[in-house]
Amino acid sequence: MNEIIIGIDLGTTNSEVAIVENGKVHVITDAGNKLLPSFVGIDDNGKILVGETARNQYLIYPERTIKSIKRLMGQDTQVLMADKHYTPQEVSAIILKRLKAIAENYVGRSISKAVITVPAYFSDAQRQATHEAGQIAGLEVVRMINEPTAAALVYGSGQHESKRMLVYDLGGGTFDVSVVNVQAGVVEVLSSHGDNHLGGDDFDQQIINHIQAHIQAQHGIDVAEHSKAMARITRAAENAKLVLSDAPFAQIEEEYLLEQDGAPIHLTLELSRLLYEDMIEDYINATMDAVHIALKGAKLIASDIDEIILVGGSTRTPCVRERLFDEFGFEPHSEVDPDLCVAMGAATQAAMINGQNVDTVLVDVTPYTYGTSAMGYLDGAPYPFQFIPIIHKNSVLPTRKSEAFMTFQDGQRVVDVTVYQGEDPDALNNIEIGKFIVEDLQDVPAGNIITLTLDLDLNGMLHVSAREKATGLEKSITINNVISGFQEEELADAKQRINGLFDQQSSDENDAKPESATVAQARKLIKKAESLFDTASAEDKEDMVDLIETITDFLDSSDENALQDLVSRLNDIIYYLES
Template identity: 65%
Template sequence: VADDGSLLVGEAARNQYALHPERSVRSIKRRMGEFTSVQMAGKDYSPQEISAMILRRLRDIAEAHLGEPVGKAVITVPAYFSDAQRQATREAGEIAGLEVVRIINEPTAAALAYESCHSGARKALVYDLGGGTFDVSVVNLESDVVEVLSSHGNNHLGGDDFDQKLISFATDHLRERHDIDVGQHPLAMARLQHAAEAAKIILSSEPYATLSEEYLLEKDGVPIHLSVEVSRNEYEEMIEPYIAETLDAVHIALSGAGLTVADINEILLVGGATRTPLVQRRLEQELGMQPRAEVDPDLCVAMGAAIQAAVIAGGQAPTVLIDVTPYTFGTSALEYFNGQMYPFCFVPLIRKNTPIPVSRSEGFCTIFDGQSKVDIHVYQGEDPDALNNIEIGRFTIEGLRDAPAGNPLVTTFSLDVNGILEVTSREKETGLVHSITIDNAISRFTGD
């Protein structure tokens, strides 16, 4: 609720949350189906009423875009939602003035979006990790029919929990540094939430992020500022137990469908939290195949709902078209390979089938004390041994500071829609930088 009493939804509400947490409600999806109320600006609301406000806003956006009234809706829910949660969702639609013609499972909707331009019978694992909920479904895809064979999940696990780990990291830092308990200050905690979410997003594509908030609060009349760096490695250690829990759910879902890993043809990623590199890496390790992520994970469920709505309305189901890179691009590093240290281990930065344009960064370290230069090799391919891939460029970053082994460098690969690949390497402490541009990276280099 804004200062003038008007209702804010989405990005505007999230921005307001950092200033007026008492006037805001977030993650209401987790409360659907509960006989409870939440408070916003001094008034009590049921979860259905809050959800109806969001649905009403979505309807208004649709009407403005279409130029005509919208009276019916297809609404998606986690496959793991109970009858009570589904009924609460239906009630929210009715409160919003919509006739809910269909409630469909999110994995079904996601599969519709992924499969709108494919054919043939397949079994897919839909891994849906959103902000507030997680579910995994095994689906059978055959001749325009998406059948959910089994589902498992947790309605209280998602990106919000990842944020909470970063918030705890920041509050521990402030307690050690300034001997202050931020948990006693709701406004400061709301700002920390904002900073944590921003850092989480950065860590999806960068090896380091800074949790930063100026004038977070005061202690004895002195302003307290927050500025603490967190590495992707530290962050991944924090959230690893959550990812392990999701992988347990994957195996339960497979067992429920009477299938093994070998029966699965593909993994479809859904939900913004699947952008976390650890999620994709662990799924690949566990299931032996690279997950598909070419449809925007934040939008694919909505796309699937739209396709379902188009079919119900008697229209032609639209095809989702996405530009993706057909190759993996990466560099090489000294790592363990077949049980021994090997200097040409392939480190992929941009995976094939990633939507373009895209930019990805990774942290590397020098291996000798006083190392003054590093050779950066750029490869295209899929083999774990970089020498079996195609080298498409190389450059040297010279003049590194005199530092012990472990001096960090950040290497960034940026690929645009025209297939131009720019590779940049920067010494983290000094900002010393060197780069190379490779034209036609997608079309020019082919090999066995």
């Protein structure tokens, strides 16, 4: 049997893990919960906390807890947790490790491969960081797929009529919109657009600002200086937002929030949905602008769209549905839980990569234009940084495009190549994503030809190479090395460091510890043996019951050899009964 590949939605607020089992997608629960809050913390004893416990700790020890790390992915920065510095990749890796353990616990064997979703509008650096987080967590990231695409895969599978769908994915920290054509078992993304810093967290922040202003006006206190109070306000703001999804008013109450001159300050504030929707109007407008850009990219108009799919928890905000209804004239769909849809799509894609039969395949595009700069013209005047697009946005992945350039000075030995991402004709207005130098060129007159090749892989990650025509001299880089600067050794160090954190935990709490192959096999055989109880003779049954008892006793011990022996004895009986 093939190795299992899990599907992971690594979200800003919540993360999920799913697998395909007997042809069906299953989101794996941990202690009854399908959602793992994307919180990481270190408790008083130096033990690592992930999920709900870390989320709870955030209220008491915000300085020991990290939330919404996804927003920092791809940035050259570090966060402080219990007086230690961590890169965003490391914090994400902690969440991934937990998800991996949840899945391992469920399937009863170790897992080393995953498909991880990223927002469609994630940049190259953000994708690279996500890939690194996977490696640190001990997961080979076999593919990164775009979140709205993953959702479309779930809605598109088993769909027989051809349909055009608009996927509106508003999560905790990111917004994506994709236009998708579903036809003949192919989910074909026609265009994508988005904003990788727009989401529910911003809505929370608006409410937080409102509460801060209220306290400032009432008591003259700048609450931003009190981290615990801020943590409580943050939680209260988020709760108020959730209440307003269903109710016209939300009551915000936090008793004993602060102290002033020895007297406690209680927070009581009513927030109406009307006021809240006012606060977030600019954000919603921005999402609608993106919807129009995506439609234009697909060369379609609103009336060409047959279905709208809502993905991400923030689409529960009523005005999102209303605005989409106004625009398209019909109600959006959200039958598949908007919080789980993406993980399910990731698992489906994982199954497809693993060679399992799935009835839907995926064709995705890049939401970005990639290119370089060269001597050229801007508004009719000579300009040294004209943007030369090479891979255009909404190109189908994978794609590989070349462009030829010529040196402009006699005897020019070196060419600087800068790669940009963006649409502006002035390269300097686009995002610089990497720089590299083609050296040791021939000493020839101007006009030496250099071919620049951009390769965008299925993960949406860019690889760049340049070649001098005359000599065939090649210079190749992957953009990642330029930006995130995470070298192999650093990655290995980070892996060890994060492993260390978990080891500390598993010594006194063994549920997160991945099981050995023998233990996993033992568990499976026990299940199988039990299913044979009804048909086996009384004597065989008694033998099996005895063996199972002995094996169970050995499961927690580290005596692998003894266990192996018992397991093979049980296996023999099962084999005998089944033949």
